[in-house]
Amino acid sequence: MTSASLAPKTASFAERGAAFVVRWGFIAVTVALIAFFVITEPNFRTVDNVFGMLKFIAPTAIAGLGVMLAITVGGIDLSVGASAGFAVSIAAWTMVIGNQVGGVAIGVVLLGGLLIGGLNAFLIVVARIPDLLATLATSFVIVGLKLLIVDGKSISSQMSLSDGTTAPGKFTADYLWLDRGSLGPVPIPVIIFVAITALLWFILEHTRWGRALYAVGANAEAARLAGIRVQLYRTVAYMGCGLLASIAGLLLGARIGQGDVSAGNSLLLDAVAVALVGVSVLGIGRPNAWGTALGAILIAVMVTGFTMVGLPYYAQDFGKGIVLLIALLFSFTFSRRRTVVTAGSTTSS
Amino acid sequence: MIESSIPEGDDQATLSPVVSLSGVSVAYGSNVVLTDVTLDFFPGRITALLGANGAGKSTLIKALSGANPRYSGDIAVDGTVLHLSSPVLAKAHGISTVHQKVADGIVPGLSIAENVVLDDLANASRHPLRNSKQSLLDARAALATLGLDWPDSLLAQDAARLSISDAQLLVLARALRGTPRLLILDEPTSALTAAEAERLFTVLRALRDTGLSIVYVSHRFGEIEALADRVVVLRDGVVQHSSERPFAWHEILHDMLGRATELEQTRVDVRRGHDVVARVSGVPLLAAAPRLDLEVRTGEVLGILGLIGAGKTELAELLAGLARPASGSLSLGGEPYAPKRPSDALRRGVVLVPEDRQRQALLPGWSVAHNISIPFLKLSSALGTLRGARETARAQQVIDSLGVVTAGPNASIDDLSGGNQQKVVVGRWLSAGPRLALLDEPFRGVDISARREIGGRLKDLVASGDAGVVVFSSDVDEILEVADRIIVLVAGVVELDAYADETDRASIVGAFLGARTRDHSAVPPEGHPK
Numbered sequence: 001m002t003s004a005s006l007a008p009k010t011a012s013f014a015e016r017g018a019a020f021v022v023r024w025g026f027i028a029v030t031v032a033l034i035a036f037f038v039i040t041e042p043n044f045r046t047v048d049n050v051f052g053m054l055k056f057i058a059p060t061a062i063a064g065l066g067v068m069l070a071i072t073v074g075g076i077d078l079s080v081g082a083s084a085g086f087a088v089s090i091a092a093w094t095m096v097i098g099n100q101v102g103g104v105a106i107g108v109v110l111l112g113g114l115l116i117g118g119l120n121a122f123l124i125v126v127a128r129i130p131d132l133l134a135t136l137a138t139s140f141v142i143v144g145l146k147l148l149i150v151d152g153k154s155i156s157s158q159m160s161l162s163d164g165t166t167a168p169g170k171f172t173a174d175y176l177w178l179d180r181g182s183l184g185p186v187p188i189p190v191i192i193f194v195a196i197t198a199l200l201w202f203i204l205e206h207t208r209w210g211r212a213l214y215a216v217g218a219n220a221e222a223a224r225l226a227g228i229r230v231q232l233y234r235t236v237a238y239m240g241c242g243l244l245a246s247i248a249g250l251l252l253g254a255r256i257g258q259g260d261v262s263a264g265n266s267l268l269l270d271a272v273a274v275a276l277v278g279v280s281v282l283g284i285g286r287p288n289a290w291g292t293a294l295g296a297i298l299i300a301v302m303v304t305g306f307t308m309v310g311l312p313y314y315a316q317d318f319g320k321g322i323v324l325l326i327a328l329l330f331s332f333t334f335s336r337r338r339t340v341v342t343a344g345s346t347t348s349s
Numbered sequence: 350m351i352e353s354s355i356p357e358g359d360d361q362a363t364l365s366p367v368v369s370l371s372g373v374s375v376a377y378g379s380n381v382v383l384t385d386v387t388l389d390f391f392p393g394r395i396t397a398l399l400g401a402n403g404a405g406k407s408t409l410i411k412a413l414s415g416a417n418p419r420y421s422g423d424i425a426v427d428g429t430v431l432h433l434s435s436p437v438l439a440k441a442h443g444i445s446t447v448h449q450k451v452a453d454g455i456v457p458g459l460s461i462a463e464n465v466v467l468d469d470l471a472n473a474s475r476h477p478l479r480n481s482k483q484s485l486l487d488a489r490a491a492l493a494t495l496g497l498d499w500p501d502s503l504l505a506q507d508a509a510r511l512s513i514s515d516a517q518l519l520v521l522a523r524a525l526r527g528t529p530r531l532l533i534l535d536e537p538t539s540a541l542t543a544a545e546a547e548r549l550f551t552v553l554r555a556l557r558d559t560g561l562s563i564v565y566v567s568h569r570f571g572e573i574e575a576l577a578d579r580v581v582v583l584r585d586g587v588v589q590h591s592s593e594r595p596f597a598w599h600e601i602l603h604d605m606l607g608r609a610t611e612l613e614q615t616r617v618d619v620r621r622g623h624d625v626v627a628r629v630s631g632v633p634l635l636a637a638a639p640r641l642d643l644e645v646r647t648g649e650v651l652g653i654l655g656l657i658g659a660g661k662t663e664l665a666e667l668l669a670g671l672a673r674p675a676s677g678s679l680s681l682g683g684e685p686y687a688p689k690r691p692s693d694a695l696r697r698g699v700v701l702v703p704e705d706r707q708r709q710a711l712l713p714g715w716s717v718a719h720n721i722s723i724p725f726l727k728l729s730s731a732l733g734t735l736r737g738a739r740e741t742a743r744a745q746q747v748i749d750s751l752g753v754v755t756a757g758p759n760a761s762i763d764d765l766s767g768g769n770q771q772k773v774v775v776g777r778w779l780s781a782g783p784r785l786a787l788l789d790e791p792f793r794g795v796d797i798s799a800r801r802e803i804g805g806r807l808k809d810l811v812a813s814g815d816a817g818v819v820v821f822s823s824d825v826d827e828i829l830e831v832a833d834r835i836i837v838l839v840a841g842v843v844e845l846d847a848y849a850d851e852t853d854r855a856s857i858v859g860a861f862l863g864a865r866t867r868d869h870s871a872v873p874p875e876g877h878p879k
Contacts, residue, residue, distance in 0.1 A: 208734075209733065
């Protein structure tokens with residue numbers, strides 16, 4: 001316990017300075033980065049680029065919102081990358097091999113996401129496997145199942161099959177619209193990203209179900225004694241996470257335009273990173289939707305700016321890693337509030 | 350082992366104490382949990398350490414066993430003052446401890462022999478390579494001190510396979526390695542059957558006769574009567590009582606349960622309840638306890654008094670939907686009542702203020718208002734959407750009615766003192782007008798003014814009409830202060846059920862005592878197996 005927590009009123013200048021940095025640090029860094037790129041790179045400040053960045057980061061942000069839900073109930077979900085990759089291949093398989101329209105593929109993928117979330121919830125809530133280990137295991141299962149279904153191959157329109165014939169279906173326009181469509185100047189992925197963020201923000205901050213989700217994460221035993229169905233809320237959170245990961249996969253698949261088997265591989269770390277950055281934004285100390293979105297935007301700005309300035313692509317991971325480390329320092333080390341992130345903790349009923 | 354140094358001048362000519370404490374105090378922050386404890390432990394004597402929950406027994410044991418080096422005052426071994434800074438050091442000076450949870454002392458996956466010699470694994474002066482043959486020999490020697498002759502084939506097995514009583518013996522054998530001078534046993538019989546406990550007593554008596562000094566912590570008076578040479582009672586961190594055989598049990602219980610320093614007040618406001626709000630019919634509270642019948646009435650505060658293991662928490666959990674009765678039934682307001690989970694109880698208007706505030710009630714980092722509204726979110730929302738103004742108003746009501754000292758409904762719960770946090774928790778549960786309010790040790794770690802305020806709120810609640818209130822406590826004075834009707838629970842049996850103005854402290858203590866006599870007769874003092 002620090003003296004600051006005992007006597008907040010007599011906080012020194014240094015302590016108040018630290019509190020200010022914890023509260024505004026991320027916003028300041030994001031604004032500074034944007035300002036830097038706006039001044040140095042004329043292309044950066046175009047409207048196209050703004051929407052381009054948001055569109056680029058939408059799948060990561062949406063998967064990050066899923067991870068945020070798991071963190072909200074005191075858990076973590078490491079299967080979002082695998083789930084998104086599964087969605088990419090299954091959507092392609094449904095359209096190309098199954099010769100279905102995009103709407104059907106979307107339905108199949110969303111159902112699959114819910115099932116994956118349900119499986120995670122079962123393993124964590126009923127079988128009582130620690131969240132970190134359960135979702136790590138299911139991510140292998142999901143990747144493996146995907147490879148079995150598509151014979152280990154990336155699926156593209158009019159691909160030739162092993163029996164020499166050509167695949168009956170193709171990526172349909174309604175599916176590709178998910179990436180290429182727009183409402184006025186705003187691309188569809190950006191609309192989906194913002195809509196999901198706003199919806200989750202409203203649920204978490206302004207409804208009693210959101211409050212109950214937070215209570216489960218803050219003190220599960222106290223929540224249970226307060227009449228909250230802890231197991232039910234945990235299940236809902238993991239199913240929500242699976243659903244969001246599959247939506248991320250749908251957007252990713254529509255962008256790539258084929259069922260790339262390696263899609264989603266890099267999504268997991270980015271998704272977990274943006275959710276954790278979200279915890280530290282504004283010194284809130286708990287997972288929240290706008291913070292997660294801001295974390296995603298920060299990463300988008302960084303990646304786009306780095307590319308424009310001409311840094312090699314492999315410098316991106318370094319930048320992301322530093323951002324994540326700083327976020328974790330803010331959340332765990334410098335923040336006065338107790339952070340509710342308990343990733344890797346074993347669940348108890 | 351450190352060789353014993355020359356004892357300094359001691360008043361007792363014949364025996365000098367093995368370990369003596371003088372002026373030992375322990376404080377956690379501003380919370381003083383042990384005050385100026387001065388005690389001597391003599392060789393060849395068994396000292397029973399008694400005290401209710403939170404009396405400071407575990408704190409004293411932690412200081413003695415080196416688990417809490419942050420004590421003040423002096424602990425001397427053989428007359429030499431030492432700072433017991435770690436369990437290893439305490440053991441090196443001959444103070445050996447067997448902690449209450451036997452399972453925590455066993456490392457599953459290691460063999461029984463390795464578990465016996467576990468301390469060697471952490472000993473830097475030992476050879477780093479594990480020598481199973483040597484372990485086996487050492488383990489056999491250690492077990493022999495208890496008269497145990499376990500075959501090598503058994504010693505090679507995984508220690509996780511031992512029964513709880515054999516595990517208890519294993520931990521004891523480990524504690525006795527290196528021939529300790531003082532052996533501390535924390536509730537060693539809590540997981541044992543009567544026959545297994547008797548086996549342990551025989552061993553302990555033999556050890557005492559070899560000159561070992563033993564500190565024995567227990568809530569079972571029969572065991573203490575059968576085993577101890579001296580009884581020491583702690584209450585509120587102070588040594589309240591110390592006496593030799595024959596034990597004056599009435600006095601011991603009085604010192605353990607009451608607050609003699611406070612003025613006794615005669616209650617003039619004792620209420621008689623009217624309607625039965627909840628009924629327990631034929632429900633055994635503990636595995637071996639007889640079926641219990643109990644009525645909770647509206648318009649009176651019922652105080653249920655009992656020590657650990659009396660069945661208090663079990664009864665509270667049954668009524669709050671945390672556990673289901675093994676047999677028998679519950680009713681609420683004349684209708685059958687079988688809650689499956691806390692939300693069922695809540696829907697019927699039954700609320701529980703749980704025993705452990707930090708673990709079971711508080712939402713850390715949340716505001717006072719959000720801590721209060723959590724069980725009744727429906728009342729603070731419309732169509733699922735939370736209304737902040739309703740939450741704030743509800744919180745302000747709680748703050749006003751209980752005199753919570755806080756900056757306001759939006760202050761963080763973390764910034765409140767323990768007593769004020771407890772007021773918030775009690776206020777939370779009473780805020781929706783419960784039909785039956787259960788409060789498990791609501792006054793623990795709470796100062797006297799907070800206690801008065803909570804007590805007053807409970808009296809207001811029953812005075813206003815249809816609510817029943819049950820306070821569970823192990824403190825006679827708390828119960829005498831707050832309860833209209835008093836029930837003494839011992840081992841799942843009602844030993845007394847009377848209104849506060851029809852009984853007195855002596856009768857209440859006597860109710861515990863009556864139970865003790867029976868308990869005592871069940872375990873013959875000279876240790877013949879039943």
